[in-house]
Amino acid sequence: MISLHSSINLSAVADLHADLLQRGVxxxxxxxxxxxxxxxxLGAFGIPRVSEAANGKIAVDQLSSQAQQPAVMMLDLEMPVMDGIEVLQHIAELPQKPAVILASSSDEVLIxxxxxxxxxxxxRLLGAFRKPINPADLANALSNYRAVTTAPEADKQNLLKPDLAQLEQALQRASIQVFYQPKLDLSSMKVAGVEALARWKNAQGDWIPPSLFIPLAEEHGLIGELTLSLLDQILQDMNGWWEQGHYIPVAINLSAKSLAEFNLANxxxxxxxxxxxxxHFITFEITESALVVDLPSALATISRLRLKGFGISIDDYGTGFSSMQQLSRFPFSELKIDRSFVHGAPDHQYLRNILKSAIDTGIRLGIKTVAEGVETEAELHLLQSLGCNQAQGFLLARPIPGRELLGWIEHAAQDHISYAKPVSLDR
Incomplete structure (x- = not known):
């Protein structure tokens, strides 16, 4: 499972979580x-408690009989009696689940x-690797245990979850603000535009995730009102930028429910x-799933916006079931590739193939391609080599308020992006 021919870097695991050291692997x-x-x-990493199981059945029996579960399970997939997939299904039913590191001789697609x-x-998946695992990869996976165990994300989200009255009040007071994440042109490494993202800080000063308030707005018929509130802020920001000579295109997310609202386009x-x-300085991003909710309404809204000169982007491309024929029915001007195909692509051939296919799809359709979720220089360089047009992600810039955007354009490049200096766009 571990490559014995690789050197073990103990400094990479010098600060493992105390719970991991106590409960073991x-x-x-x-x-x-x-x-x-x-x-x-694992012993070289300083983990004193390491137990073993020769197949999945033995492992499941151990988990069922032990009062204290191991912190982490290193799990093979191909085993007699009970394979690793069956073990995972059993783990899912446990009230206290160990985190898992997958190790298999199977191909990368199956893993x-x-x-x-x-x-x-x-x-809680810490990593998934082909055998033999490099000790450095194992060390990185184990170091992830800290983030997994110290942040009770589900409990935190339940505390932050707003109700309808809070959302209505936030809309009345325009408390849901717009942040902007810059996008860079991959050939010139200059600012190509920004994506507008909704951000809501409640009265207690906590940020409420969009995954909590966007579905609430959709459920109660407020998504159109929210969209227009954000649009008003965006237009005000754009006019402010224009007055200072910065003509920056903006992309805005449009909900599937919004496409069915007859008057929203007007x-x-x-x-x-x-x-x-x-x-043409404004692009509306629409997810693949939105295209099948109400096809006639979606076509009508998208076509009207496109007719007036707005850009239309298919968002999170690759996560739905779009065919070339379906894509050709809609007047898209941009194809936005989901981050799940960008992350890990430099290290996995099958992901590179999918990423290349998505970029080639945009080229064949004659539309711009944008990759989201770029977090490493290797991912950035791969996208450049594959001919992707634009990219955004934490490597390039995090979302920032509109009042700070021009400062980022002028100053943040030399501080955070060593390989490019963004400049304002020509009108």
């Missing part, structure tokens, strides 16, 4: 050699599929005209 593998190499490596399944089951068009912003 369970190694589940039918190969005694792999169990032995894993035990040696990735099982990893996705594990996360969908609510299992409201959008009228507000943009009143503010004097040319429509």
């Amino acid at each position: 369970l190694v589940v593998d039918d190969s005694s050699m792999h169990r032995y190499s894993a035990q040696l490596c 990735s599929a099982v990893a996705t399944m594990a996360e969908a089951l609510g299992i 409201e959008i068009i009228q507000r943009v005209i009143r503010q004097g912003i040319p429509a």
Whole structure:
């Protein structure tokens, strides 16, 4: 399971979480050699408690009989009696689930599929690797245990979850603000535009995730009102930038529910005209799933906006089931590639193939391609080599308030992006 020929960097695991050191690791593998190499490596990392199981059935029995579960399970997939996939299904039913590191000799596509399944089951996945695991990769996976165990994210989100009255009040007071995440042109490494993102800080000073208030707005028919509130802020910011000579295109997310609102397109068009912003400086991002909610309404709204000169982007491309034929029915001007195909692509051939296919799809359709979620220089360089047009992500810039955007353009490049200096766009 562990490569015995790789050197072990103890500094990488010098600060493992105390809970991990106390509860230890369970190694589940039918190969005694792999169990032995894993035990040696974990011992070198300073983990005193390492237990073993020769197959999945033994592991499940151990978990059922022990009062204290191991903190982490290193799990093989191909095993007799009970394979690793069955073990994951059993773990999902436990009240206290160990975090999991997958290790398998299977191909990367299968490992990735099982990893996705594990996360969908609510299992804390620290890493998924082909055998033999490099000790450095194992060290990085174990170091992730700190973030997983010290942040009770579900409990925190339950405390932050707003109700309808709070959302209505926030809309009345315009408390839901717009932040902007810059996008860079990958050929010139200059600012190509920004994506507008909704951000809501409640009265207690806590940030409420969009994943909590956007569905609430959709459920209660307030998503159109929220969209227009954000649009008004965006248009005001754009006029402020223009007065200072910065003509920055903005992308805005449009909910699937919004596409079915008959008058929303009219409201959008009228507000943009009143503010004097040319429509082609604004792009509406629409997810793949929105295209199948109400096809006639979606086509009508998208086509009207496109007819008036707005850009239309298909967002999170690759996570739905769009075919080339379906894409050709809509007047898209941009294809936005989901971050799940960007993350890990430099290290995994199958992800590179998917990423290349998505970029090639945009090229064949004659539309711009934008990759989101770029977090490493390797991902950035890969996107450049594949011919992707634009990118955004934490490597390039985090979302910032509109009042800070021009300062970022002028100053933040030399502080945070060593390989580019963004400049304002030409009108």
